[in-house]
Amino acid sequence: MSEIEEKERAKRIAQEVMRKNDGNFAKKAIKSTKLTLFILGGLFFIWAVVYGVVLADDLISLIFYGVMGVIYILLAFWTESKPFAAILTALIIYGTLILLFALIDPMTLFRGIILKAAIIASLIRGIMQARKIPQEFKVDTLDSELMQ
Structure with missing residues (x-):
């Protein structure tokens, strides 16, 4: 193998290692976002009990917030x-929920704004990292080149 071919091979291997490291970071970010979805589902369940049973004694609120909790927990499992x-x-x-609640009561936009921002930031970070995952599984050139 000539020196140029060796440099090209080394460059390809280095790029593959960097791509795998990006994939590992992406998996960690998605795992973090999955935890956010579980927490969000739990918060909806807690709110279903607190608002639907204790504060308002409202069956519709209990069902709505309970269903939202289930949806977020199912979405967390779907991230796999x-x-x-x-x-x-x-x-x-x-x-959509934030906008709907804001239409009903505009002050809800400002209630819990730090928590809302943290949840949205986590979800956006998860989306950005999830876009990197498919490229990781297309071709594993590092392993195939080492086997030769």
């Missing part, structure tokens, strides 16, 4: 197989 679709769906649902 389709992280991009699951996290994007979660962000769309969350944003």
Whole structure:
């Protein structure tokens, strides 16, 4: 093998290692977002009990918030197989809920704004990292080149 071929091979191997490291970072970010979805589902369950039973004694609120909790927990499990679709769906649902509640009572936009911002930031970070996952599994040139 000539020196130029060796440099090209080394460059390809280095790029593959960097791509794998990006993939590992992406997996960690998605795992963090998955935890956010579980927490969000739990918060909806807690709110279902607090608001639906204790504060308002409202069966519709209990069912609504309970269903939202189930949806977010199911989305968290879905991140295992389709992280991009699951996290994007979660962000769309969350944003829609914020807008709907703001139409009912505009002050809800400002209540819990730090928590809302943290949840949205986590979901956006998860989406950005989930986009990197499919490239990781296309071709594993590092392993195939080392085997030769």
